[in-house]
Every structure is written in structure tokens, then in C-alpha cells.
Amino acid sequence: MPTELPYAADAEVSLSYDELDVLRIQYQKELTQTHVTIQTKFNYAWGLVKSPVREHQVEGVRILQDIYRGEPTRRRECLYYLALGHYKMGNFDEAKRFNALLLEKEPGNLQAQSLAQLIDKGVAREGYIGMALAGGVAAIGTIVLAGLIRRATRK
Amino acid sequence: MSQRQQQDNGRDTSSTLSKLEVVQKAFMAPFAHKKTDSTRILSDLAPVIMTPRMITSAASRSRSNVSSSRISASRMDFATLGRAPLRLGVGSRRITSGDLQIVEATEELLEAEVPEPDGVASNVSLLRGFKATIPSAEKGRSRRKQMRNIETPRLGLKKLGMSARGLLVEEDDRDARSTTSEDDLVLVPDVNARPKSKKRGRESLSTQKTLGKEELTRQTKEIIRDKENIHVRRSLINSEIAEITHKIEALDSIRSKLEQGLLKLQEDELELDDELIGVNERLEFEQSSSRLQTAAYPALHLPPSSRRRKGPAFLPSEHEELPPGTLDSHTTPITALDFSEPYGTLVSASQEDAQPRVWDLLSGSEIGRLRGHRGAVKCIQVEDHVCLTGGEDGNIRLWDLRRVEEDDDGWGVGEMVNLSDVAEEDEAEELIDRPNGIRAHESVAEKDGPCARVLEGHSKAVTALYFEDECLVTGASDKTLRQWDLTTGQCVMTMDILWAISHPPTATPGSAHSFSGSSPASGAFGIPMHPYADGTHDTYEDFVGGVQFWGYGLVSGSGDGAVRMWDMRTGQAHRTLLGHTGPVTCLQFDEIHIASGSLDKTLKIWDLRTGSIFETINYDHVVTSLQFDTRKIVTATGENGVKIYNRTTLQHSTLLTNGHTKPVERLRYMDRYLITGARDTTVKIWSL
Numbered sequence: 001m002p003t004e005l006p007y008a009a010d011a012e013v014s015l016s017y018d019e020l021d022v023l024r025i026q027y028q029k030e031l032t033q034t035h036v037t038i039q040t041k042f043n044y045a046w047g048l049v050k051s052p053v054r055e056h057q058v059e060g061v062r063i064l065q066d067i068y069r070g071e072p073t074r075r076r077e078c079l080y081y082l083a084l085g086h087y088k089m090g091n092f093d094e095a096k097r098f099n100a101l102l103l104e105k106e107p108g109n110l111q112a113q114s115l116a117q118l119i120d121k122g123v124a125r126e127g128y129i130g131m132a133l134a135g136g137v138a139a140i141g142t143i144v145l146a147g148l149i150r151r152a153t154r155k
Numbered sequence: 156m157s158q159r160q161q162q163d164n165g166r167d168t169s170s171t172l173s174k175l176e177v178v179q180k181a182f183m184a185p186f187a188h189k190k191t192d193s194t195r196i197l198s199d200l201a202p203v204i205m206t207p208r209m210i211t212s213a214a215s216r217s218r219s220n221v222s223s224s225r226i227s228a229s230r231m232d233f234a235t236l237g238r239a240p241l242r243l244g245v246g247s248r249r250i251t252s253g254d255l256q257i258v259e260a261t262e263e264l265l266e267a268e269v270p271e272p273d274g275v276a277s278n279v280s281l282l283r284g285f286k287a288t289i290p291s292a293e294k295g296r297s298r299r300k301q302m303r304n305i306e307t308p309r310l311g312l313k314k315l316g317m318s319a320r321g322l323l324v325e326e327d328d329r330d331a332r333s334t335t336s337e338d339d340l341v342l343v344p345d346v347n348a349r350p351k352s353k354k355r356g357r358e359s360l361s362t363q364k365t366l367g368k369e370e371l372t373r374q375t376k377e378i379i380r381d382k383e384n385i386h387v388r389r390s391l392i393n394s395e396i397a398e399i400t401h402k403i404e405a406l407d408s409i410r411s412k413l414e415q416g417l418l419k420l421q422e423d424e425l426e427l428d429d430e431l432i433g434v435n436e437r438l439e440f441e442q443s444s445s446r447l448q449t450a451a452y453p454a455l456h457l458p459p460s461s462r463r464r465k466g467p468a469f470l471p472s473e474h475e476e477l478p479p480g481t482l483d484s485h486t487t488p489i490t491a492l493d494f495s496e497p498y499g500t501l502v503s504a505s506q507e508d509a510q511p512r513v514w515d516l517l518s519g520s521e522i523g524r525l526r527g528h529r530g531a532v533k534c535i536q537v538e539d540h541v542c543l544t545g546g547e548d549g550n551i552r553l554w555d556l557r558r559v560e561e562d563d564d565g566w567g568v569g570e571m572v573n574l575s576d577v578a579e580e581d582e583a584e585e586l587i588d589r590p591n592g593i594r595a596h597e598s599v600a601e602k603d604g605p606c607a608r609v610l611e612g613h614s615k616a617v618t619a620l621y622f623e624d625e626c627l628v629t630g631a632s633d634k635t636l637r638q639w640d641l642t643t644g645q646c647v648m649t650m651d652i653l654w655a656i657s658h659p660p661t662a663t664p665g666s667a668h669s670f671s672g673s674s675p676a677s678g679a680f681g682i683p684m685h686p687y688a689d690g691t692h693d694t695y696e697d698f699v700g701g702v703q704f705w706g707y708g709l710v711s712g713s714g715d716g717a718v719r720m721w722d723m724r725t726g727q728a729h730r731t732l733l734g735h736t737g738p739v740t741c742l743q744f745d746e747i748h749i750a751s752g753s754l755d756k757t758l759k760i761w762d763l764r765t766g767s768i769f770e771t772i773n774y775d776h777v778v779t780s781l782q783f784d785t786r787k788i789v790t791a792t793g794e795n796g797v798k799i800y801n802r803t804t805l806q807h808s809t810l811l812t813n814g815h816t817k818p819v820e821r822l823r824y825m826d827r828y829l830i831t832g833a834r835d836t837t838v839k840i841w842s843l
Contacts, residue, residue, distance in 0.1 A: 004280040019289065035399070039284045039391050046285055058253040065260050077281050082264075086257075094261045101265060 005080045005111040008087070008118050014050040023047045038074060041067055042081075049085045061085040076105055083115055092123045284391055287384035295377035302366070422803045425786050480813060482514055482838040484521055489832030491544075492821050493537040497828035500556050502542050503838050504532035511535060511544055513559045516840065523559040527552050527606045533618045533697065545617030545629055553608040553641065610639055612646045618697035619711075619742075621704060628709055628723075630699025632680060636711055638723060648726050652698070652713055655728040680714055682738055684754050685777050687793035687818040687834075695754060701742030712739025712751050718761065732766050734759055741781045750788060752778030758790055772800060780821045789829065789843075791819040797831055797841070810841055 015023075027044040030036040041063055048060030064085060068078040079102040086095035096119050102112045366374075485505040492503040494516065502525070504511035510524040511532050530547030537543075542554040615632035622628070627639040636650040681694045698714040709721040716735035719728040737754030744750070748769060749761040754777045760770040776793030783789070788800040796809035797819055810829075817835035824830070829841040 004282055006282055015289075023289070037391070037395050039281070039288055042281045043285050043288060046281075047289075055251070055253070058251065058257060061257050062253060065257065065264060068264055074281065081281070082261075091258065094258065097261065097265055 005077065005109065007111055008084060008115050010050075012050075012088075014052055015047050020047045020051065038067060038071055046081065049081070049088065054089065057085060057089050061089070076102065079105075080109075080112060080115070083112075083119075087115065087119055087122065090122075092119055092126075095119050096123075283387055287387040288391075295374075296381055299374055299377065418804050422786060422801075425803065429785065480840060482519060482521075482840070483836070484512060485836040485838070487836060488817075488834035489820055489836065489838060490531060490533055491535040492830060492832045492838060493535045493542075493823055494825075494830055495537045495539050495556070497825055500537065500540075501830060501838070502535050502537050502544075502554075502556070503832055504535060504544065505832075505836065506531050508532075509546070513542075513556060514838075523605075525552070525554050525559065525605055527609070530616065533616055534620050536620060536622060538622075543620055543622055543627065545620045545631075547616040549611070549613040549615055549617060549631065549633075551610040551613075551617055551620060551627070551629055551639070552606050553610070554605045555607050556605065558605040608641075608644050610644055610646070612637055612639075612649075616697070619699045619702045621702045623704070626704070628702050628704050630702045630711055630713070632696060632698045634680070634698050634713075636699065636702065636709070636721070638709075648723065650709075650721055650726050650728070652711070652715075652719070655719060655731070656715060656717075659731060682714065682754065685756060685793075687776055695738055695740070697738070697740075700738060700740040700753070701751070703742055703744055705744075710742060710744050710749055712742040712753070714738035716753060716755070718742065718749060718751050720766075730766055732761050734761075734768055734771075737777075740777070740779050743781060743783060745784070748783075750781055750783045752781045752790060752792075754778075756792075758788065760788075774798065776818070780819075782822065782824055787843075789822060789824055791822050791831065793818045795819065795833070797822060797829070799843070813839075815839060 023040075023044045024047075027036065027040050030040050045060045045063035045067070048056040048063070051057070051060075061082060064078055064081050068075055068082065071078075079098050083095045083098035083102065086092070086098065095115075099112055099116050099119060102109065103116065106112065482501070482503070485503065485508065487506040487508055489503055489505050491511070492501065494501040498516045500522070501514040501516055502511050503514070509528045509530060509532070510526050511528075512524050513522045514520065515522050525542070525544065528544065528546035528548060528550065532544045532546045534545045535542065537556070540556045542556050543551060544554065545551045610627075610629075613629065613631035613633055613635070617629050617631045619630040620627060622641065625641045627641055628636060629639070630636045634652045636652065637646050638648040638650070639645065640647050680698050681696050684693050684695045695714075700712040700714070702709065702711045704710070704723065707723040709723050710718060711721065712718050716733070716737055716739060718732040718735070718739060720730040720732070721728045732749070732751075735751065735753040735755055735757065737756075739751050739753045741752045742749070744763060747763055749763055750758060751761070752758045756774050756777055758772045758774065758778050758781060759768055760772075761767065762769050772788075774790070774792040778790055778792050780791040781788060783802075786802055788802065790798045790800070792798050794809075795815050795818060796811040797814070799808050799810065800806075801808070815831065815833035815835050815837065817833050819831050819833045822829060822831040824843060827843040829843050830838060831841065832838045
């Protein structure tokens with residue numbers, strides 16, 4: 001049975017502050033009762049991941065990892081969400097590994113495939129930037145060096 | 156470029172970046188910012204390069220991450236470089252412990268198994284649940300309600316009820332709408348709208364307002380979706396409930412195991428207490444017996460200590476082999492049995508057999524027989540080498556079991572030979588007016604080797620007896636109890652049960668007897684018994700089911716269903732315990748309780764001091780024999796198995812393995828050594 005998962009674009013849309021607050025209060029209330037339902041955890045974690053603040057994303061991924069550890073039945077979905085969370089944070093390496101595992105289990109999952117493409121694009125983009133930066137630095141370096149040498153030879 | 160050299164050390168990045176590091180240090184100098192302690196040194200040098208991955212791989216080189224990172228190093232390094240402008244643009248990037256934790260955890264998580272989702276997980280995905288439970292799920296509903304202008308506070312039924320009862324109601328109506336309410340689902344507050352809508356009051360959905368087709372279809376879709384949401388939430392809650400139930404069951408099972416452990420400890424403690432008492436008694440006995448060494452041995456020296464309080468006679472470590480299981484030589488159902496000690500001597504009697512058999516329990520073989528009685532033997536008691544039997548002929552015989560072995564050889568020859576031995580033996584304590592000559596002419600049946608004495612006096616069958624030291628009490632079907640002195644062989648007192656019945660000690664005029672099965676005054680006493688487990692049934696004719704005494708207090712169980720407590724000094728029954736609705740068949744008491752079993756299929760335990768019923772145990776068939784101690788009650792209840800009731804754990808169990816094939820009639824145990832006799836004519840020995 002294919003798992004129902006959101007497209008990565010959904011993760012970019014964040015909840016309003018109030019909604020996140022509600023989810024957080026719900027989560028903490030259940031914490032005090034020492035029994036947190038999986039749904040509450042997920043709601044809060046997903047809300048955190050969706051937010052643009054990096055600390056929130058980190059916390060969200062941490063809670064998702066808790067769910068992953070604690071609920072074997074939910075693991076497959078969590079793989080996707082963990083991949084998504086890491087992707088948003090920029091940890092492409094981890095994102096790739098989680099997503100790869102999910103695709104192993106469910107090759108036909110559309111969202112997982114699209115996420116894989118996104119991750120690859122992100123990695124490539126950073127590679128280009130890196131290359132451009134390296135090239136630019138190399139160019140500047142040679143210019144500076146040339147200038148120094150010229151100054152030295154001129155004297 | 157000495158800095159470059161320094162930076163090259165301790166780094167596993169490729170050499171193409173060395174120039175880069177210098178440049179970036181220049182870049183990053185103005186962007187000084189705080190870091191966590193662990194990463195400060197490394198990240199100060201080149202913060203962008205030292206992404207979390209690099210840091211952790213530098214920190215723990217043994218990880219396979221390092222090797223895999225080398226493989227993809229070339230590509231990823233550019234990627235990590237690419238992060239530089241992003242970071243510079245966005246601002247300071249802090250590597251927190253959270254990041255580290257996440258990254259470290261990925262390793263172990265990826266190792267974990269990913270099973271197929273089932274149950275709730277497959278029906279309701281997390282995302283679906285999210286959509287169903289987040290606050291905005293209610294938006295559609297609230298919007299529709301606002302459209303209808305119906306004031307819909309959270310019903311607050313509880314508050315209504317409380318105010319109706321006049322209790323103080325907290326004014327938190329406003330809070331009900333805030334995020335701190337108890338309700339899961341909270342309307343994202345629209346505080347401004349409320350004051351206005353409150354004043355508007357209730358306006359029902361009037362038909363004057365036209366909402367338009369699109370609006371209505373939208374509403375129907377929303378409603379359907381909300382219903383689905385409710386369905387989703389319900390299944391979520393159900394799954395949670397199921398999980399919690401499992402957890403509770405697991406905890407309950409753990410608790411019951413612990414409680415069982417507690418009970419075992421209690422049993423052990425009681426056992427140790429018993430052992431201690433026994434050992435102390437033994438100590439006293441041995442100390443006192445060492446002083447009595449000069450006593451004449453051949454005298455019929457009845458052991459002074461009561462067997463009821465003997466120490467651990469059966470120490471399992473002394474006898475490695477299990478006792479012989481079955482003794483089979485009777486031909487009719489067993490009527491009585493008793494033994495001296497575990498692995499000692501057993502005497503058993505059966506119906507229509509006037510000769511009880513004597514067995515050696517070490518070898519499991521028959522030593523001899525006790526000849527002398529003219530009818531069946533109904534009750535036996537054995538103490539060391541002394542045996543007392545009561546028979547249907549109304550006589551009680553005293554036997555010396557040591558002599559059974561001597562006589563065994565000489566059975567066929569003629570009993571004359573033995574009489575001379577007997578003459579010498581008896582001289583010490585026998586009555587002087589019995590000359591040898593008379594004895595020689597007397598019929599052998601009256602006096603033989605083992606039989607030391609005959610006590611006559613009862614007119615009907617003797618059905619119960621109990622002796623201790625030199626005192627014997629017997630009960631017979633002539634409805635009397637007699638007390639005898641064993642040294643002289645004379646009856647000291649006769650206690651008439653009939654008289655006690657018609658003159659009850661406590662004058663309560665309306666005290667009818669528990670049952671009107673038979674009139675005790677009539678001559679014959681016979682009560683048809685309830686059938687045994689195998690369908691057979693007898694007519695119970697024994698009027699006195701059991702007797703026991705201690706000091707001068709005597710307890711008897713009789714055919715009218717009453718347990719009577721007598722004072723042997725006066726011969727009067729000072730208390731009658733009524734409760735059984737059938738004749739009492741067996742009886743035993745200790746310092747605290749009296750246990751009596753009867754034909755009414757119950758076993759009652761009475762408090763000795765107050766005479767009130769402490770406990771009643773119901774069985775499926777008649778109770779014919781019992782014995783109890785502080786920890787257990789062993790009963791023969793007309794079934795093939797022996798019933799054991801554990802008084803500590805209040806649990807019943809049955810001994811059936813290799814058991815009898817017909818109902819058990821009699822039993823006797825000492826410590827862990829149990830002997831039972833049944834209607835299948837066998838005597839079986841058990842280890843408890």
C-alpha cells in the first residue's frame with residue numbers, strides 16, 4: 001500500500017506562529033502526562049520542520065528521529081520526513097541516504113522520487129557554486145601573485 | 156605561507172583547498188562569532204569547510220563515514236565550498252549540539268529495520284492524521300458557523316451542570332477559546348469578531364438568505380472532509396487505547412509474578428518456623444532421653460513426645476531414592492492406615508479383613524499381619540513400635556510392632572511356641588492373675604505375639620481412636636466415647652454422646668440440630684452417603700467419625716454433624732460446634748484451628764477458642780479423611796486424586812499422577828511423606 005506523503009513543496013510552506021504554538025503546547029501537555037501520542041509528536045515535528053528557523057528544523061528532525069526509533073510501524077513514512085528535514089537544513093548527505101532507503105522499500109513512490117531529484121539538484125547547485133568559488137579564488141590568487149612578482153621584479 | 160603549512164596538518168581534505176583556506180580565513184576574520192566549545196578550534200580555522208560532517212569525521216576517524224566521504228570527496232567538497240556564499244549571505248551559522256546529535260543518530264537509524272506498516276499505520280498516514288488534527292482543520296466548520304451567525308460557544312455542558320447545582324463556575328469562558336484550553340481542537344481565536352457576534356444573538360439560518368450554489372457545494376465538501384477527519388481521529392485514538400491496554404497487561408503480569416514470589420517467601424518462612432519448633436523439641440527430647448537410659452528396654456515404653464510435634468522426620472537428603480510407590484496386597488478397599496515415620500513401618504487394614512498388614516516402608520514389602528480381631532479394623536494409630544487398632548468387634552488391641560517380625564517365621568508352626576516368649580515379655584507389665592497355663596489354652600486368636608493387650612468395653616464397632624502417652628480415647632458406634640489408661644488397660648471414663656445431644660451445654664431452647672437425617676436415639680445409625688466420584692456409595696454407619704485430645708481437652712466429631720469439645724476431667728461436653736449437615740467423618744485440631752470433614756461434602760475449619768467457623772471449603776464429593784498443618788490441608792474427598800489446599804496461596808491442587816484408580820479413602824502424612832489408601836485396594840506412597 002503506497003504511503004501518502006506530501007511533496008517537498010509542502011515543506012516550504014510554514015504554519016503560522018499561532019498554529020505552531022498550539023502544537024507545541026499540545027506536545028508539552030502530553031509530555032507532562034508522560035504519554036505522548038505519535039500523532040501529537042508528528043504534528044509538532046512537522047510544524048517545526050516546515051518553519052524557516054533553523055533551530056526549529058533541527059528540533060523537528062530530532063523529534064522525527066524519536067518517532068523513528070519508537071514506532072517500527074511508522075518508520076517508512078519517517079524515512080521520507082527525515083529526508084525532507086535534512087534536505088531543508090542542507091544536510092544533503094543524510095537526506096540522500098534516508099531517501100535511498102525509502103526508495104529501496106517503495107520504488108514507486110512519487111514523492112520520494114521527486115525528493116531524490118531535488119536533493120541531486122541541490123547537491124549539484126552547491127557543486128557549481130563551489131567550483132565557481134574555487135575558480136574565482138584561483139583567479140584572484142593568480143592576479144595577486146602576479147602583482148607581487150611583478151613588483152618584486154620591477155624593483 | 157607558514158600558516159598554510161600549519162593548516163595542512165590534521166586535515167584530510169584535498170590539497171587543492173590549501174590556498175582556499177588562507178583566503179577564507181581572510182574573508183571570515185571580520186565575521187568572528189561564537190562557537191560551541193568542541194568545535195571552536197576547528198571551525199575557527201575555516202568555518203565553512205568544517206561543516207558538521209567534517210567535524211564529526213575529524214573527531215572520530217574510525218568511522219566508515221571517513222572512507223565513504225573520501226570517495227565522494229571530490230564532488231562533495233565543491234558542494235561544501237558552495238555553501239560558503241550561502242552562509243556568508245545568511246549570516247552566522249552555528250553548529251549546535253542538536254546538529255551533532257542528529258547526524259550521529261542517522262547511522263544507527265539507518266541500521267534499524269523498516270518493517271511493513273500495518274494496523275493503524277497503513278490506514279492512516281501521519282500526514283493524514285496531521286491534517287485531521289491541526290487547528291486549521293476546524294476552520295471550515297467555524298467559518299460555516301459564522302456564516303450562519305449562530306453563537307456556538309464550546310457547549311460547556313459541565314459548566315451548565317455545575318451552575319445548575321449552584322456550584323461556583325469559573326469565569327473562563329474566554330479561556331475556552333484561547334490556546335490554553337483543555338480541548339484538543341481550538342479555534343484559532345478571532346477575538347475581534349466575538350464581541351460583535353455576541354451582541355447579534357441567535358439568528359437561525361433563515362431561508363431569506365441565499366448562499367449561492369458554489370458556497371453550498373463548498374460547504375458540503377468541507378463537511379465531508381471534516382467527517383473524514385473525525386473518522387481519522389477516532390482510529391488514531393483507538394490505536395492509542397489498544398497500545399495502552401497492552402502496556403497495562405504487561406505491567407499486570409509483572410506484578411502478579413512479583414506477588415507469587417512474595418507468597419513463596421511466606422511459605423518458606425512458615426516451613427522454617429515449623430522446622431525450628433521441631434528441632435527444638437527434638438533437642439529437648441534427646442536431652443531428656445539421655446537421662447532416662449536406665450529404663451527397662453523391653454517395657455512397652457510409649458514415646459513421651461507427641462508425634463504431632465515431631466521435628467522434620469523426613470529429610471529428603473537422607474533418602475535419595477524415592478519411596479516405593481504402591482503397596483498391593485489387600486483385596487478389599489482400605490479402611491484404615493497409619494505409619495510410624497517416613498520409611499518406617501506402615502499398618503493398613505481393609506474391609507472384611509480382620510488382619511491388618513504391617514509393611515516395611517524402606518523395602519516396600521509386607522512384614523506380617525496382626526491377627527486377633529474378629530471383624531474388620533476400622534481405625535489404626537501407630538506411634539513408633541506401638542500400634543492400636545479398633546475393630547468392628549468392639550475391641551481395641553494394642554500391638555508391639557517389633558514382635559511382628561519375630562513371629563513372621565513361626566506362623567505356620569504353631570503359636571504355642573510364641574506364648575512362652577510372650578509370657579516372659581508380659582511379665583513386666585501384665586496382670587499377675589493370668590497364669591501361663593490359661594494363656595496356653597486360650598484360643599490363639601485372642602493373644603498372639605504382637606498383640607500386647609485387648610481392651611474390651613464397647614458394645615459396637617470402634618470407629619475412631621486417638622492415644623497419646625498412656626491415655627487413649629475411643630469412639631464407637633454405641634454412641635459413647637471411652638477414655639482408657641494404657642498402663643492398666645482399664646476404662647477410666649465413659650462419655651455418652653446421646654446424653655450430650657439431648658442435654659446441650661448451652662441452653663438454647665430452639666437449637667435444632669443441623670440436620671434431621673436420623674434420630675440418634677434409635678438403635679441403628681445408618682446414613683446413605685452421597686456417591687463417590689466413581690459412582691459407588693456406602694451406607695455410613697460410623698457414629699463417631701474422629702476423636703483427638705490434648706491434655707484434658709477432647710474434640711469429637713459424630714454422626715449428628717456436631718463437633719463437640721469435652722472436658723476429660725468432668726466428662727462433660729462444654730461446647731458443641733454445629734454447622735455440618737452430615738455426619739463428621741474426620742477430625743483434627745491444632746493450637747488454633749479445628750478441621751472437620753463430613754458427608755455433606757464440606758470441610759469446615761473452626762476457631763478453637765471461639766468456636767466460630769473460620770473457613771468452609773466445598774468439594775465435589777464426601778470428605779472421608781483429612782490432615783492439616785499451618786501450610787496445607789490434605790483431604791481425601793471421594794475422588795481418585797488427593798486434594799491439597801494450600802493455606803498460604805489459597806489454592807487447590809490434586810495429586811493424580813500414578814494415582815489411584817478408585818476413590819481415596821484414607822490418608823496420612825508426615826512432612827513431605829504422604830500415604831494414601833483407596834478403594835482400589837492399594838496403598839500408595841507420595842512425596843509432597
